[in-house]
Amino acid sequence: MFKVTFKFESGEDIIVFAASGENLLEVARKTNVAIDAPCSGNAACGKCRVKLMGGQLESPKTRHISDEEYADGWRLACVSKVIADVEVLVPDIASAYKSRMKAADLSSDEELRIFEEVKNRMEESGIALKNSLEVVQVEMDVPSLDDTMPDVERLERAVAAATGTSKVRVPYSVLRTLPDKLREADFRVQCVVRRTPKDVFVYDVYSMDANVRAGGLVVDIGTTTVSALIINMLNGEILAKATAGNGQIRFGADVINRIIESRKEGGQKKLQDAVIKETINPLIHTMCEFCGLEPEQIYRMCVAANTTMNHLFAGINADPLRMEPYIPAFFKSNAFFANDLDIDINPDAHIIIAPNTGSYVGGDITAGTLVSQIWNRPEFSIFIDLGTNGEIVFGNSDFLMSCACSAGPAFEGGDISCGMRATDGAIEACTIDPESMEPSFSIIGEKGQKAVGICGSGIIDVISELFRCNMISPKGKFIREGTRIRHDKYGMGSYVLAFKEDADSVKDVEITEVDIDNFIRAKGAIFSAILTMLSSLDFDISMVDDVYVAGGIGSGINMKNAVGIGMFPDIPLDKFHYIGNSSLAGAYAMLLSGEAERKVYELAQNMTYMELSTTPGYMDEFVAACFIPHTDTSLFPSVTQVNL
Amino acid sequence: MFKVTFKFESGEDIIVFAASGENLLEVARKTNVAIDAPCSGNAACGKCRVKLMGGQLESPKTRHISDEEYADGWRLACVSKVIADVEVLVPDIASAYKSRMKAADLSSDEELRIFEEVKNRMEESGIALKNSLEVVQVEMDVPSLDDTMPDVERLERAVAAATGTSKVRVPYSVLRTLPDKLREADFRVQCVVRRTPKDVFVYDVYSMDANVRAGGLVVDIGTTTVSALIINMLNGEILAKATAGNGQIRFGADVINRIIESRKEGGQKKLQDAVIKETINPLIHTMCEFCGLEPEQIYRMCVAANTTMNHLFAGINADPLRMEPYIPAFFKSNAFFANDLDIDINPDAHIIIAPNTGSYVGGDITAGTLVSQIWNRPEFSIFIDLGTNGEIVFGNSDFLMSCACSAGPAFEGGDISCGMRATDGAIEACTIDPESMEPSFSIIGEKGQKAVGICGSGIIDVISELFRCNMISPKGKFIREGTRIRHDKYGMGSYVLAFKEDADSVKDVEITEVDIDNFIRAKGAIFSAILTMLSSLDFDISMVDDVYVAGGIGSGINMKNAVGIGMFPDIPLDKFHYIGNSSLAGAYAMLLSGEAERKVYELAQNMTYMELSTTPGYMDEFVAACFIPHTDTSLFPSVTQVNL
Incomplete structure (x- = not known):
């Protein structure tokens, strides 16, 4: 066994022991040292650079490391073998995805305005911002020798009377501590309940003087980035917001590599732990600390994610998704509870997952479509979610069609040196x-x-x-x-x-021809998908009324430049609207509003999926789009170059 | 720290370290060395005898140890302090409650016949032996590019069609492995399902060639003894049977001492672990091994126990049960699942607990009343359950009245040297x-x-x-x-x-005057309870048609002798029927038959509880009954003595 020391720019050291011949990237993965390897360790992307600071590594040269850099100590972790004690520096850029996890300062957060807008638009479109959680106050008679009704029956009857329902369910988590809580509160309590047409479910019991808070957790699980909110379920207020890199990133940048990793011995559990225990749970604790909520006070959770992320999150075999005929285990399911998935919130919290509508069009898109509101207007609009997969939905109040293309992680900075x-x-x-x-x-x-x-x-x-x-x-x-x-x-x-x-x-910040090439493919995938979808419906670009752009690319996106490189169609710039993280916003809406939740299920059901890979002409369109702005410049009349 | 070696007659040694001054019984408890201490360590019962084999103990003499025995090394663990390294022998008798846990040889088991009788009597009284578990076979189309329905929806639709229901629930435990199982089975599967009026719940999915077994677990949690069965839910066959001492015994012989122990720091968890992790789970594994079932193939569980045992089993504060106004947390609840209680069976298995009907008349009695069938006849009968608490139910098809008296553990060998x-x-x-x-x-x-x-x-x-x-x-x-x-x-x-x-x-097997005195109190409590209850209803003994005796006292009970000591009323011996462990048999019936389960809830609801401690005359009756056979010998005309 040799001693491997991972050094960080922050000055922190992590020391582990590894067997002779072990792959350095694997050692890092086992140790939870985040080294980005978007290509999943195939020496293809060159992002897993580390710098040899002492000791020895067996590590061949690759095209990603120049002679000068090699002499300077730079190595790719994925091709390096441990052959002796060794110290390597992990530069910040190599773990940039695993950004500092911190709760956002809500006062200055741009996106908060987007959530306000979401709420307003929901209400304008007639969707009530009302969910099934509420707080009811109940006062019971104190038991006596003449009134010896058991505690749970006493509570059930009181809640039934207070809510006007006949069936009240008290779960084990509440029953377990009920005798103490009722007596401490002198049988006068506030209950957090969920009211459904069938029954009332009691999540928690508080004394009358307690400051009851009914929290909800919203999580957008992106392939690259995970964003989360804690909200007040009673009024929709955002109590905390935080973002972190998806801990699964060390198992590959794209969904296919993740699925492959998940099929290795113990892989399914590793991938699930990476997103839940290493990413979501720390986000929960960070946010709870920020807003002073106990994790157990989070009574409901909504997850929006692409279909693969859904499956890996739930610890379900995603392999059939990547192999013909590409079958998901579920589009929607009521079967998920916090307790089952080891999510650090109330154990009985129901986890609703925004419904998938295809193997490559997931809940992030169905939830995003809700907030784009393209389903609510007679005009034809496009909704584009720029993630590691690019998904596009086109339609209006009469129909919706979706497709997905593999853009790669370039929009979020992946595949770029x-x-x-x-x-x-x-x-x-x-x-x-x-x-x-x-x-x-x-x-x-x-x-x-x-x-x-x-x-x-x-x-x-x-x-x-x-x-x-x-x-x-x-x-x-x-x-x-x-x-x-x-x-x-x-x-x-x-x-x-x-x-x-x-x-x-530790090195120059530059953009290389390989980076530009990677980005051109990404934008080409998006543009050709738009064009293919429109032409399959006999539409042309001029008939598009509005374009809603969402995704982690950032609110700083310059639409003129995006058109300038041929990423978006060349239509008037005022038709483009950046709507932020629509997946997160859609999940927020689903959690906050029962009607919004049902609407998303309805949208998912009615959305037609178009499989691009089997659509004639898509590959030709893609190749034609891999130029700046396009091989057919007549598609981009507004794009000009300076005359030197 | 001193080394404490517990030596057993079997030759086994258990070595632990204890601090100077630690109480030896406490050290044994912490180490899970079973030393009976029915009095919960108050030097009152003299059962926690150990023999000093080497080293030193600080241990005063007590009335329970003779001078000769003391010289021989005998000490009471509960008054002994560790002051140096020490070796003590724990004689078999001191841990007799923790009997060898082994699955019974079913072929020779007397009680099996009782279960056959239970089934017959149920059917005769019109209770169908049908429960909600069944196995359905479903064949699905194999997915293709033209039929890309998700796995769970495919299964749900197939099960809905096969069972003629519209709502099918697939829990997380099934969903998690569904993609693999469906593909391994080529989409032709057998499902273990539970059918209710509302929906069909899928517990498990097997391939067509698998030998599907739908197991059920029956557990009678006695204060002293825990008995269990594994049954085939489809036909009621008993697949395994086993018995063990209740692991809680080291926290005291009676329910009051257990409750007190449970209120100490961490006590609730300790008591729960003692009965679940140390007693029930080992019983499950022993039985599963015996009958070749996987624990996950047990899909439903029924527990019958007294009210305190119910609460401690569920990890719920039982303290209000022992203090006026004696309020239980629950009579019945649907909130218990195997997963919540860490019971080693299918995580989604529902745990039904036979309903309590009073603080001191629990599910063991309501379940036992079902099998006694006293509710099914116009004649008046008595049902007596001889446990650590003695419970008595009197009535017929029109009414039922119950009471409980504290008999102590004498009937099961406790409180007897x-x-x-x-x-x-x-x-x-x-x-x-x-x-x-x-x-x-x-x-x-x-x-x-x-x-x-x-x-x-x-x-x-x-x-x-x-x-x-x-x-x-x-x-x-x-x-x-x-x-x-x-x-x-x-x-x-x-x-x-x-x-x-x-x-x-290691010593003479004898019966002392203290033992006899303890037993007289126990039998006196039973007889006076019977008499008090009857006279409160203006009945006398001659109006009793039948007496059904249940409990761990054993099928060897000689009714003539029981009458002879004044334990049971002096009526013709052919009116007495020993019905074995009626609590276990009742729980068996509840698991096997949905109608039986409902019947028990109905019986519990309609049973009137009579609190003996506040009934005038009971104490006088008790004192009068503490003779052999009774102070009023006219009550026992058949009891005679030999003329010497």
């Missing part, structure tokens, strides 16, 4: 001076924050600007020379946004 | 020659088994014979001299049934 999520240190917007070719950019974070990497909206800007400035060809190759443009020995060009000394990073 | 449960080595029947005063007895076990102690039915015989032979007075004091009769230095008389050299015990 300096890519990162839209958190502190990310370049989120950029312009380039056509003459000097010098960039100006804005960085997420406090004033003075230096660049760590670049997030999705920043990449759109950079590529759009590089093209506008005639610095790259429609194929994404560098065609001008400059101090910030360089080529490595393989001829691969790159553009440096921030040199190492100006950045908060 | 050489008492033990009716297992191997117990003297179960006895006659004494009036001339020679020599005993003849039969011992439970294989031929050649020597006496270890004496069980309830044996004690009845011995006391009855001692009285018949004029060896003891009506007050239970020895009045003849003989080689087997001796007196200690305090003047306490005793009668030796088997001298040490003829016994399988």
Whole structure:
């Protein structure tokens, strides 16, 4: 056994022991050291870079590490073997997905306004913001020798009288402590109950003077990022909000790699633990601390996630999803309770999962469609969710059609050498001076924050600007020379946004031709999907009234630049609306409103799924879209380049 | 810390470390070394004898240890303190309650016939032996690209079609493994389901060629003894049967001491663990091994127990039961599932608990009343359950009245110096020659088994014979001299049934005046309860048509002798019927038959409870009954003594 020391830029060390010959990435995974490996350890993406600080590693050179970098100690973890005691530095960028998990400062949060809007739009469209949770106060007679009714019957009768129902259910979790609670409260209590047409379910019993809080948990499980809210179920107030990287990321960046990992010995449990125990539960505790709620005071949970994430979250074999005929275990189910899944909230809390509507169109989209409101208007609109999978829904109040395309993690900074999520240190917007070719950019974070990497909206800007400035060809190759443009020995060009000394990073923050190529494929997948879907319905772009864009790409997305690179159709910019994380917002609506929940089930049921991979013409459209902006420039009349 | 070595007659050693000054009984409890302490460690019962084999103990003399015995090393664990390394022998008799836990040999089991009778009587009284569990076979279409319905929906639809219901519930435990199971079985499966008027619940999915077994678990939790069955839910066949001492015994012999123990720090969990993890779960595994069932194949459980045992089993505060106004947490509840209580069977298995009808008349009695069938006849009958509490139900098809009296553990061998449960080595029947005063007895076990102690039915015989032979007075004091009769230095008389050299015990098997006194109180409590209840209704003994006697006292009970000591009323012997463990049989009926279950709820609802402690005259009746056979001998005309 050899001693492996993982060192971090923060100064923290994690020490473990590994057998001779063990793969360094595997050692990191076992130790819960987050090293991003979007390609799941196939030496394909080059993101799992670590720096040898002492000892030895057996590690071949790869195209991702230059000679200079290799001499400097840089290695790819996924091809490195432990052969002696060793110390490696894990740079922040290699674990950028596992961002600091902290509750958001609600006062300054942009997205909060989006949730207010969601509530308003729900009410405008006639969906009552009412759910089945409520607090009822009941006063019972104190037992005596003449009135010896058992505690539970006494409570049941009192709640039945107070709620006007005949059937009251008191679960074990409440019964277990009932004698003490009733006596402490002198038989005058407040109950958190759930009222359904069939019965009233008692979640909790408080004394009359207690400050009763009925919390709800909203979780959007993205392939890359997990976002969560704790809300007050009684009025919809957002009590806390937090975001973290999906702990599953170390098992691969995309759903296919995750499924493959889940099929290995013990893998299903590992993947489930990674998202629940390592991601969701810590988020819950962080948020509870922020808003002063006990986790047991969270009585209901809504999850929105793509179909694979749903399955891995529930610990259910997702393998049939990736193999013909691509069958999910469930679209919807009432079978999930917090207790079963080891979620640190009230054990009886029901977990509603936004319904899937296809193997690759999941609850994130059905919930998102609800908040996009495209189902509520006679005009035709497009709803696009830019995630690791790109999903597109088109339709109006009469019909809805959905499709999914594999965009890869580029929109969230994956597959991009300096890519990162839209958190502190990310370049989120950029312009380039056509003459000097010098960039100006804005960085997420406090004033003075230096660049760590670049997030999705920043990449759109950079590529759009590089093209506008005639610095790259429609194929994404560098065609001008400059101090910030360089080529490595393989001829691969790159553009440096921030040199190492100006950045908060151990290397230059740059964008390479490989990055641009990866991004072009991602945007090409989206645009060709839109076009294929519209033409299959004999629609053309001019008939689209509105485009609703959602996803973790960030509110900083510049629609003009997104059109400029050929990602979105070239229609008037005022038709584009960024609606934030619509998956999270949709789950929020489902939790808050019984009617919204039913509406999402209805939408899921009525949504037609179009399988792009078997649609004739899609591949041709995709290839044609892998240019800036497109091989057919007539589709993008507004896109122009500077005249040098 | 000192080393404490518990040595057993079996040759086994258990070694633990204890702090200086720790109480030896407490050390044993913490270590799960079963040393009976019916009095809960108050030096009152003298049952926790251990023998000092080496090292030192600080241990005062007590009235329970003679000088000779003290010199020989005998100590009471409950008054002994650890002051150095020490070795103590725990004699078998001190842990007799914790009998070998083994599945019974069904072929020779007397009680099996009782269960057959229970089934017959149920059917005769029009109660269908049908429960809600069944096995349905369903064949689904194999999914294809043209038929991409999710697995769970496919199963739900198929089960709905097969059962003719519209609502099918598939719980998480089934959903979790559904994709694998369906594919392994090629979408042709057998399901164990529960059919209710509302829906069909799917417990398990098997392939078509699997040998499906739908097991049910029946448990009678006695204060002293726990008995259990595994049955085939489809036909009522008894697949396994086993019995063990209630692991809670080390926390006290009676319910009051247990409740007090449960209120100590962590006590509720300890008491619950003692009965579930140390008693019921091992019984389940023993029985499953015996009959080749997987614990997960047990889909439903029925528990019958007194009210306190119910509460401690469920981990619910039982303290209000022992304090005015004596309020239970529940009479009945649907809230119990195996998963919540950590019972090692199918996690979704519903646990039905036979309903309590009063603080001291529990589910053991309501279930037992069902099988006694006294509710099904116009004639008036008495049903007596001889347990640590004695419960009596009187009535007919028009009314039922119940009461409870504290008999103590004497009927099961507790509170008796050489008492033990009716297992191997117990003297179960006895006659004494009036001339020679020599005993003849039969011992439970294989031929050649020597006496270890004496069980309830044996004690009845011995006391009855001692009285018949004029060896003891009506007050239970020895009045003849003989080689087997001796007196200690305090003047306490005793009668030796088997001298040490003829016994399988480290000391003589004898019955003392204290034992007789304890037993007289027990029988006096029963008889006075019967008389008080009858007279409160203006009935007298002659109007009683039948007496059904149940309880762990053993099928060997000699009714003539029971009348002879004044325990049962002096009516013709053919009116007495021993019906075995009616609590277990009742729980068996409830599990097997939905109608029987409903009937028990109905009986519980309609049973009137009479509180003896507040009934005028009961104490006088009790005092008058504490003689052999009674102060008023006219009540027992048939009881005679030999003329010497």
